[in-house]
Amino acid sequence: MPAAPLQDVDVLVIGGGQAGLAAGYYLNRLRRDEASGRSGPAPSFAILDANPETGGAWQHYWSSLELFSPAAYSSLPGYPMPGWEGGGNPSADHVAQYLRTYEGRYKLPVHRPVRVASVRAATGGGYLTDTDRGQWTSRVVINATGSWSRPYVPLVPGSNRFTGQQLHTADYRGPEPYAGRNVVVVGGGNSGAQIAADLAQAAAVTWVTRHPPRYLPDDVDGRALFDIATRRVRALAAGEPAPAGVADLGDIVAVPAVRKARDAGLLRARPMFSRFVPDGVQWEDREQLDADVVIWCTGFRPDLQHLQALDLTTRNGVPATDPALPTRSADSPALFFLGYGDWCGPSSATLIGVGAAARDTVSAAQMAQMAPGFTAR
Structure with missing residues (x-):
């Protein structure tokens, strides 16, 4: 050829x-x-x-x-x-x-x-x-x-011993395959919040984050985020005092689906687990949670x-x-x-x-x- x-x-x-x-x-x-x-x-x-x-x-x-x-x-x-x-x-x-x-x-x-x-x-x-x-x-x-x-997945002890399914945001297509299953969603950003909200009505969802979730004000959307970031960059370039950046406001944009799940009490985050066990995950205090699926929303x-x-x-x-x-x-x-x-x-x-x-x-x-x-x- x-x-x-x-x-x-x-x-x-x-x-x-x-x-x-x-x-x-x-x-x-x-x-x-x-x-x-x-x-x-x-x-x-x-x-x-x-x-x-x-x-x-x-x-x-x-x-x-x-x-x-x-x-x-x-x-x-x-x-x-x-x-x-x-x-x-x-x-x-x-x-x-x-x-x-x-x-x-x-x-x-x-x-x-x-x-x-x-x-x-x-x-x-x-x-x-x-x-x-x-x-x-x-x-x-x-x-x-x-x-x-x-896709990035952090190394967590015991991950090779876990007998359930692990996937990343890049693999997620919707809640249907996880109906009735125990799902752990990892990640305190927008993907983690949106996927946890998406699954909340179909599966038993446990949302874990390294830090408590930080929602941006409900009236802040993508255009406001762009304006905030642009003003900060321009101020820094001009040597002027920089206004607060997006990271100072929060990590999660409260889009309607996330806001609805949050207000219904379906997005209650737990701290990040410390290790995997064969049937699920375990925290530092030895508490364990059975899990069929872990979804990494880790960027x-x-x-x-x-x-x-x-x-x-x-x-x-x-x-x-x-x-x-x-x-x-x-x-x-x-x-x-x-x-x-x-x-x-x-x-x-x-x-x-x-x-x-x-x-x-x-x-x-x-x-x-x-x-x-x-x-x-």
Whole structure:
């Protein structure tokens, strides 16, 4: 079988979820501006996505998951999310459909399914990206792979002795398989609260958290969180006294389903257990609880293994970025990280927050790919 041909673009976006599509929107706008004569040459670009379909992580969430905000405050740049006619806020399925429409509306050049194995500095500058469908060269890489494929589960003594089922947020699809079973939900963030609430009517749920749950005020939604984070980042950048951040307000957004379960007394958290036993879990005082299932709602880590060959500088466990532009790598002016959270842009892991980070990233990427004498390192 002949090898796939080498493909070349100015800007390669790795990841076709919400962050990758937002970058694609601004890259596509440069192309439209060139076609209309409003600007000079636009960079060529492509988006590589490991998923077989559009929708990013949203296509993998459980059906009852809902956004923190109404549709009007949950849009990517350029095209507002259509209104949601169901109860509460838009569902994960609604978001996935929105992303499918968004990609088609702007005819973004997404290639899928394509799995990236590694990104290397190319001889003479730029990057060589190896995938399961051939190689790409580019002058710029925008890495927008998210974290869904890297679930984090902490090590707890005795976990290999537990005879029940263990799964992660990434594996949860709904309450039906757990009806009538004893389920322990671990995690004091939004996923833990939402999954515990989702299961409360179907299973015997025990919710455990390392610290007492901290709910944000009931009137705080995703838009308010974005505004809070943005004001704090701007104040810090200007050397001004910083207002309280999101973490100072709480950890859990009280979306309608969580609020209903909380107010009904169904979300009473217990402290984290200390070890597993064959039939369940055990606390430090030797109290035991029988469990059929343990669901780890303990977060994710950025999916960056394919960048190991670049030997990037790290800071607090993630790639170091430029203080002047938090999406740009501190090691290279042509490598960017988009959509992973506050370390690469305030609220950049959210639908409403990723647009500003994508706009600034694409502007910087355009300049980087035009720079004379460019080298990747």
